[in-house]
Amino acid sequence: MHKGKSVLSLEINRDQPVYPQIISAITGKIQTGELQPGTPIPGSRQLAEGLNVNRQTVVEAYDRLIAQGWLQTSLRKGTFVNEALPDTSAWSNGKGHQISPKFDYKHFPQPSQLEDMSGMYWAVKFDDGFPDPQMGPFQELNAAYRRAYIAVKRRGDIIHGHPLHLQVIGELDKMLRSARGVQVDPDHTCFIRGGQMALYLIAHCLLKNPGEAIAIEDPGNPFFRRSLQVTGAELVPIPVDQDGIDLDALSSAAMFKPLRAVVITPHSQYPTTVTMSLERRKALKDLAEQFRFAIIEVDLNGEFWYESYPDSRLVADNRDGNVIYLSCLSAMMPPLSFINYVIGPVGFITTLRNLWQTLDNQEDLILENAILELMREGILARYARRSSASYRIKRDHVASMLRTYMDNLVNFNVPRGGLAFWLTFKKPIDTNTLLEQLVQQGVYVPPPAPYSFESKDPQALRLGFASLDDASLEKAIKTMRSIMREM
Numbered sequence: 420m421h422k423g424k425s426v427l428s429l430e431i432n433r434d435q436p437v438y439p440q441i442i443s444a445i446t447g448k449i450q451t452g453e454l455q456p457g458t459p460i461p462g463s464r465q466l467a468e469g470l471n472v473n474r475q476t477v478v479e480a481y482d483r484l485i486a487q488g489w490l491q492t493s494l495r496k497g498t499f500v501n502e503a504l505p506d507t508s509a510w511s512n513g514k515g516h517q518i519s520p521k522f523d524y525k526h527f528p529q530p531s532q533l534e535d536m537s538g539m540y541w542a543v544k545f546d547d548g549f550p551d552p553q554m555g556p557f558q559e560l561n562a563a564y565r566r567a568y569i570a571v572k573r574r575g576d577i578i579h580g581h582p583l584h585l586q587v588i589g590e591l592d593k594m595l596r597s598a599r600g601v602q603v604d605p606d607h608t609c610f611i612r613g614g615q616m617a618l619y620l621i622a623h624c625l626l627k628n629p630g631e632a633i634a635i636e637d638p639g640n641p642f643f644r645r646s647l648q649v650t651g652a653e654l655v656p657i658p659v660d661q662d663g664i665d666l667d668a669l670s671s672a673a674m675f676k677p678l679r680a681v682v683i684t685p686h687s688q689y690p691t692t693v694t695m696s697l698e699r700r701k702a703l704k705d706l707a708e709q710f711r712f713a714i715i716e717v718d719l720n721g722e723f724w725y726e727s728y729p730d731s732r733l734v735a736d737n738r739d740g741n742v743i744y745l746s747c748l749s750a751m752m753p754p755l756s757f758i759n760y761v762i763g764p765v766g767f768i769t770t771l772r773n774l775w776q777t778l779d780n781q782e783d784l785i786l787e788n789a790i791l792e793l794m795r796e797g798i799l800a801r802y803a804r805r806s807s808a809s810y811r812i813k814r815d816h817v818a819s820m821l822r823t824y825m826d827n828l829v830n831f832n833v834p835r836g837g838l839a840f841w842l843t844f845k846k847p848i849d850t851n852t853l854l855e856q857l858v859q860q861g862v863y864v865p866p867p868a869p870y871s872f873e874s875k876d877p878q879a880l881r882l883g884f885a886s887l888d889d890a891s892l893e894k895a896i897k898t899m900r901s902i903m904r905e906m
Contacts, residue, residue, distance in 0.1 A: 429470065437472050441480035446489055449500055460490060460498040527649060542861030543895040547690075548720070548839030548883035554806045555752030559798050560789060567788035584610060587787060590794035591748070591760070598800070599721055600735045601744065601762070609761045609772040612779070614719055615646040617745055617759045618682070620778075622650045624771050625679045625713055634672055634681040634712075636664055638870035638877050640689045643682060643717070652679070656872035659688055661832070663695030666702055673710040680713040680743075686721055686730055687837030690870045690881045694835045700733055707741040718746045719756075722803040724836040725811040740764040749799050751806060754786065810838060810885055817884045820893055824900045838885040844878045848906055851876075856902045862895045 429444040431437050448454040460466075463481055467474040481498060484490040491501045585605055592603035611617040622633060633647055637656035647654055655672045658665045664683055672678060683703075685695035695703075707714050716733050724730055734744035743763040749755035761771060793799050817840060818833045829842040850867065857864055865881060868874045884892060 429466075431470060431472070437470075438476050438480040438483075441466075441470075441477065442483055445480075445484060449489060449504065454500050456500050456502040456504050458500045460500065462497060541863045543887065543891045543898075544863045545865065545881075545895065546883040546886060547865050547881060548837055549885060550723075550751050550806065550838060551886045552752065554802070554809065555749075555755075556793065556798050556802045557752060559793060560752075560755075563789035563792040564785060567785045567792070570788065571785055584608075586791055587794070590791060594794065594800055598803070599718075599730070599732055601732050602735070603760075603762060606765050607762050607768055609768050609775060611759050611761060611771075611775050612757055614717075614745065614747060614759050615642055617761055618643055618715070618717070619646040619650060620771060620774055621715060621743055621745070621761065622647050622652060622680065624767065624774060626650055626652055627679075628677075630677065631679045632672075632676040634669055634678055635872070636683060636688065637872040638690055638867075638879075639682075639872070640684070640717075641869040644872070647682070654872070657681070659691055659693065661693055662699050663688060663693060664699075664703070666699060666706060669703075670706055670710075673706070673712065678710060678712040680715050681707070682715045682717060684717050685733065686718045686724075687834055689717075690839070690867075691841045691879075692834035692837050692839060693832060693841075694730065697731065700731070704733060704739060704741065708739050712741075714742045716742055716744045718744065719759075720750045720837050721746055722750055723807050723810055723838055725807065725814065726835055730836065734762055737764075743767065748790065749803065751799075751802060755790065755799070758790070813884055813889075816889055817882075817892055817896075820896050824896050825903075828900065828903050839881050839883040842880045842882065847878060848903065850878065850880075853899075853902060853906065856906075857899065860898050860902070862898050864899075 429441060431440045431444075445454070445460070454460075460481075461469070463477040464474055467477045470477070481490060485492060485498075488501055488503070490498055491503075492498050587610075588603050588605050588608055591608075595601040595603055611620060625633075629651070630653065632653040632655050634655045634657050635644060635647065636659050638659065639656075644654065653676070655676060655678070657668050657672065663685055664681070669681060681703075683695070685700060687694060703714060714733060718732065721730075721732075732744065734742045743761060745759060745761050747756050748758045748760070761768065763771070814834065818831075821829070821831060821840065821842070825842070827845070829844055831840055831842050834840065854864055854866060865883075867877050867879055867881060870881070871877050887895075
């Protein structure tokens with residue numbers, strides 16, 4: 420690679436076209452303030468000699484810079500940086516184009532997120548409760564996608580458009596009737612990409628007037644919380660106990676605020692993993708009917724259930740029309756986990772579908788065909804059963820280790836569903852110090868503060884176990900016990 424340098428300190432790579440490099444270098448120096456308005460620029464002959472390039476190449480670059488308004492020429496005086504350019508102090512120093520806006524706009528704060536430690540090595544890394552990526556039907560989906568692509572190309576169909584929702588809904592209905600007791604009907608169902616996007620749009624349809632509120636679980640999902648906040652709703656945190664969301668607190672809130680909805684995760688509450696009792700589910704529906712608010716039932720990991728009978732969803736008995744159910748095609752792996760569906764009353768689903776199609780009216784026909792094949796062949800259902808059986812064995816093993824090594828330090832319930840344990844400390848402890856000492860031993864645990872509505876320390880930890888082998892789990896639990904005993 421040969422490089423040349425001019426009086427402007429321009430560097431060029433002779434393996435690439437030269438004149439675009441000259442344009443980029445000069446505009447970059449103007450943006451960073453190194454070349455101020457009115458500064459003279461070397462003549463084309465002088466710059467060509469300094470760079471050891473053809474003069475016509477420099478002339479072409481100058482002509483384009485003049486046409487774009489970066490440079491200007493003056494007869495018998497030469498070429499200069501255009502004096503009509505804005506004040507270069509508005510540009511960042513060496514970082515490109517960063518101009519402060521001179522118009523009003525909404526300010527959105529940094530989204531809530533769990534600490535990102537993905538770039539570090541860990542001897543043992545607990546996650547937030549995600550499936551083991553090795554247990555999803557990757558090969559089957561890959562093969563089905565290739566077949567779908569060939570079929571679509573052979574028929575001459577366009578790749579985006581002509582959604583297969585009616586066919587997908589038919590297969591989804593077969594899966595959910597047996598697995599969750601949920602009936603899926605085309606008029607009551609809307610597909611939306613992304614769980615957070617779906618929740619945002621649901622709330623957007625429900626909120627009609629300023630000052631309306633949405634109740635949320637506390638502790639709860641920080642990503643869902645942020646999606647609801649940007650709708651402009653007032654969020655009302657409601658405590659969670661061993662049977663789910665506290666209905667006395669919810670009832671008190673509904674008396675004093677115009678609640679439009681309550682967002683719950685009754686199957687396996689996030690993050691505490693508790694399952695809402697049947698009695699409380701019935702009482703919640705009665706309360707929703709009394710105060711006329713919607714129940715948004717979020718069930719994104721519903722495949723992972725360890726009892727011999729399916730857990731009853733609130734939407735399964737929705738004669739009152741006050742339940743909106745949000746789930747995904749399969750939590751086992753992306754892109755299946757990115758495809759979410761919403762089930763609810765016909766009128767609401769119609770307006771939700773209209774809103775979604777206003778924002779995004781394209782469908783991936785190839786992906787839908789591939790997923791449809793996996794559903795028709797029973798592959799998704801088979802993998803769900805197989806992975807749930809494996810996760811149940813691992814869940815029981817983790818529970819056994821926690822009883823053996825941590826019984827005098829933490830309280831926990833064995834989750835009936837989901838892929839995580841929620842440990843609450845028996846005695847107060849400095850959670851940050853605990854996490855820091857675990858990091859020193861190569862063990863990562865997600866910080867629990869984001870689960871709290873006010874980012875307070877809940878004196879608890881959430882341990883996702885699905886991706887860890889037994890040896891790693893035992894090592895991490897022993898390490899945690901040792902540190903907590905010393906503290």
